[in-house]
Each structure stands twice: as structure tokens, then as C-alpha cells.
Amino acid sequence: MSEPTDYTPPKIWTWDKENGGAFANINRPIAGPTHDKDLPVGKHPLQLYSLATPNGVKVTVMLEELLALGHTGAEYDAWLIRINQGDQFGSGFVAVNPNSKIPALMDRTDPAAPVRVFESGAILIYLAEKFGGFLPADYPARAEVLSWLMWQMGSTPFLGGGFGHFYAYAPFKQEYPINRYAMEVKRQLDVLDRRLGESEYLGGKDYSIADIATAPWYGALVKGLVYGAGEFLQVQDYKNVIRWADQIFDRPAFKRGRMVNRVTGEPSEQLHERHDASDFELRTADKLEPAD
Numbered sequence: 065m066s067e068p069t070d071y072t073p074p075k076i077w078t079w080d081k082e083n084g085g086a087f088a089n090i091n092r093p094i095a096g097p098t099h100d101k102d103l104p105v106g107k108h109p110l111q112l113y114s115l116a117t118p119n120g121v122k123v124t125v126m127l128e129e130l131l132a133l134g135h136t137g138a139e140y141d142a143w144l145i146r147i148n149q150g151d152q153f154g155s156g157f158v159a160v161n162p163n164s165k166i167p168a169l170m171d172r173t174d175p176a177a178p179v180r181v182f183e184s185g186a187i188l189i190y191l192a193e194k195f196g197g198f199l200p201a202d203y204p205a206r207a208e209v210l211s212w213l214m215w216q217m218g219s220t221p222f223l224g225g226g227f228g229h230f231y232a233y234a235p236f237k238q239e240y241p242i243n244r245y246a247m248e249v250k251r252q253l254d255v256l257d258r259r260l261g262e263s264e265y266l267g268g269k270d271y272s273i274a275d276i277a278t279a280p281w282y283g284a285l286v287k288g289l290v291y292g293a294g295e296f297l298q299v300q301d302y303k304n305v306i307r308w309a310d311q312i313f314d315r316p317a318f319k320r321g322r323m324v325n326r327v328t329g330e331p332s333e334q335l336h337e338r339h340d341a342s343d344f345e346l347r348t349a350d351k352l353e354p355a356d
Contacts, residue, residue, distance in 0.1 A: 090150055095162065101154030105172070106141030106339050113143050113157060114167035116326035118224070118280035118290070119184045123167045124338070125321030126191050126198070126276050131341065132317040135195045137173075142324045142338040185217045188273040198273045209267035212274035215255075220281050222248045232291045246297060249285075253302045256282055260304035275312055280322075283309030320344055 079093050105111055110127070114120040130138035145151040145166050152164045161168035161182035169187050171179040171194075181190045189210075192199035200206040227245035230238065256278070259266060266274040284290045286299040286306050300306070312318055323335040323344070335343060 090147060090153075095158075095164065096153075097155040097158040098150060098153040099155065101151075101156055103154070103156035103160065103170075104141075104143055105170075106143070108139045108141050108339075109171060109173040110138065110140035111143070111170040111172060112140050112167060113145050113160060113169075114325050115145050115147055116322065116324060116328075117147075117166065118220075118284060119165075120167045120325055121280040121322050122184045122277050123169065123187050123191075124324040125280070125318050126188055126273065128317040128321040128324075129276065129315075130191065130195050130197050133195075133197055135197065138191070138195055139341070140338070144325050144327070144336050146327070185213055185277060188213065188277055192273050198271065198276065200267070200270070200272070205268055205270075209272045209274045212259075212266040213277050216274065216278045216281065219252050219255075223252065223281060223285070227293070228291050231293055231296070250297060253282065253286075253297070253299070253305060256308075257302040257304045260308045265308070271312070275308075279309060279312045279318070283312055287313065 103111075103113060112123060112127070114123060116124070124142060127138050127140050145157065145168075147166060151157065152161075152166060157168065158164055160170055160180045163182060165182070167182075167184055167187060169181045169190070171181065171190075173179075179190075181187045189199065191197075199209055222245055227242070227249045230241040230245060234241075256266075263269070265271050266278060281290075282305060285297075286294070286302055286309050288294040288299075294300075323333055324338045325336065326334045327336060328334075337343075
């Protein structure tokens with residue numbers, strides 16, 4: 065596919081299924097299920113349907129951090145949703161998340177009134193409030209954490225869908241969008257670096273859902289784990305972000321959370337499905353590669 069030199073939008077947009085690029089086979093301008101498929105249900109009240117993208121990692125890290133604090137009620141089943149195969153468009157998944165995006169959570173603590181929660185930020189708040197962890201109860205600390213959580217939710221689309229798409233996934237490279245989004249991502253990194261120069265964590269002195277939400281994106285970026293753009297963006301300049309990312313990525317619960325529902329990278333860093341804490345130690349072939 066050759067790179068266009070100019071583009072005039074048509075009077076009426078139409079969907080071109082053959083538009084190329086990574087993920088083009090699962091992108092569509094309509095919602096709703098494409099096929100009937102029930103979701104599996106495991107033994108724990110919390111049922112997570114996800115994939116270890118940065119958004120998915122947020123929730124598995126949160127659950128592992130809660131378990132590390134002794135919240136036994138945070139035990140969970142993590143089922144793999146292969147988004148490149150369209151699992152998110154199955155009828156069961158759409159019933160949990162009408163937006164067909166991972167992660168999605170079902171809380172079956174009360175079998176008569178199960179609770180669905182979708183959007184990663186909403187899930188983090190739900191779990192923090194349910195178990196009383198990683199979200200301060202009092203103001204102004206609570207407001208600071210929630211502000212940084214919403215900063216992440218609003219800013220990251222420019223990193224992922226903007227810079228990441230045009231730099232790493234688009235069918236051809238174009239100067240304007242790459243430069244536009246690179247500038248914005250560097251501005252965001254500067255925002256984080258300035259904040260982390262005055263505070264150990266985003267919300268203040270304590271680790272919180274703001275850090276759990278942000279580290280899988282911006283922490284992974286400065287550690288060279290996404291897009292391969294570290295040199296291009298000169299991430300080494302953001303020393304406070306690097307300090308913060310190293311500190312968080314060294315947490316045992318964070319390491320476990322990054323493994324769950326992961327299907328890429330080193331096999332030693334993958335646990336395709338998680339149904340018990342012992343799965344991290346008893347990593348047999350059936351746990352690494354669930355049956356179809």
C-alpha cells in the first residue's frame with residue numbers, strides 16, 4: 065500500500081473493511097455481538113475476562129495487590145479473551161461489556177444479583193471500594209488519587225490509539241500524525257516527571273490505583289516494553305518516571321499481575337489463565353495454554 069500524499073474526506077464516510085493495518089480485522093463501526101458464545105464461570109465470586117494489554121494488566125495487578133494485602137475475597141478466575149480472534153464480540157462478553165473491550169469483570173458474590181463492571185478505571189474504583197485498598201478514604205488525598213486516575217484514562221488514548229497506532233501499527237508511516245502524537249506523549253511524560261519529582265507516587269506518599277492504572281502504560285513505555293519507541297521519544301530524560309516505574313515493576317504482586325492472561329513474550333512470563341494462586345508455581349502446559 066503506497067502512502068497517500070493528500071486526502072479529501074468524502075461527503076459521506078463509508079466503511080472500508082480492507083483498510084489495512086494491525087487489528088483491521090477486528091475494527092468495525094457497529095456494536096453488538098457477532099456470534100453466540102457463553103462465557104465460562106469458575107469457582108470464585110470474581111470472574112475476570114481479559115487479555116494482558118496495558119488496560120488488562122491494570123486489573124490483574126490490582127487483584128494480586130489486594131490478595132497480597134490479605135484480602136482473600138479478591139481471589140479470582142481470569143479467563144483469556146483473545147481480541148485478535150474476536151472473542152470480545154461473543155454474546156456472553158457483550159452482555160458483560162456492551163463496548164466489547166477488555167477487561168470486563170463479573171462479581172458473583174451475591175448469585176441473585178451479580179454485578180457487571182467494565183472499563184478498567186471503573187473496575188479499579190469498584191475493587192478499591194469493595195475491599196478498602198489503594199484508594200484513600202479521606203480528602204484531599206482521595207481527590208488527588210482520583211484526579212490522576214482520570215488523567216490516565218483521558219491521556220492514554222493519545223499514547224495508544226494515537227502515537228502507538230501511527231508509529232507501530234499503521235500500514236504506512238506518515239510524518240504528521242507521528243509528530244503530532246509524539247509531541248503529546250512527550251508532554252504527558254513531562255507532566256508525569258514533574259509530578260513524580262515532587263511525590264513518590266502519583267497520588268502522594270502511598271501507592272494507589274492511580275499508579276496501578278498508569279504504570280502498565282507509561283511505566284512500560286519508559287522501560288522499553290511497548291512500541292519500541294524509547295530512543296525515538298528519548299525516554300531516558302524522564303528520570304523521575306523511570307525511578308517510579310522501576311519501583312512499581314519490582315513489586316511481587318505487580319510482576320504476578322503482568323503475567324496473567326499474557327500470550328506474548330517469554331513463556332516464563334505468561335500465565336494464560338489464572339484460577340488459583342498456585343497457578344503461578346504449578347505452571348503446567350494446560351494452565352499455560354487453555355483448551356479451545
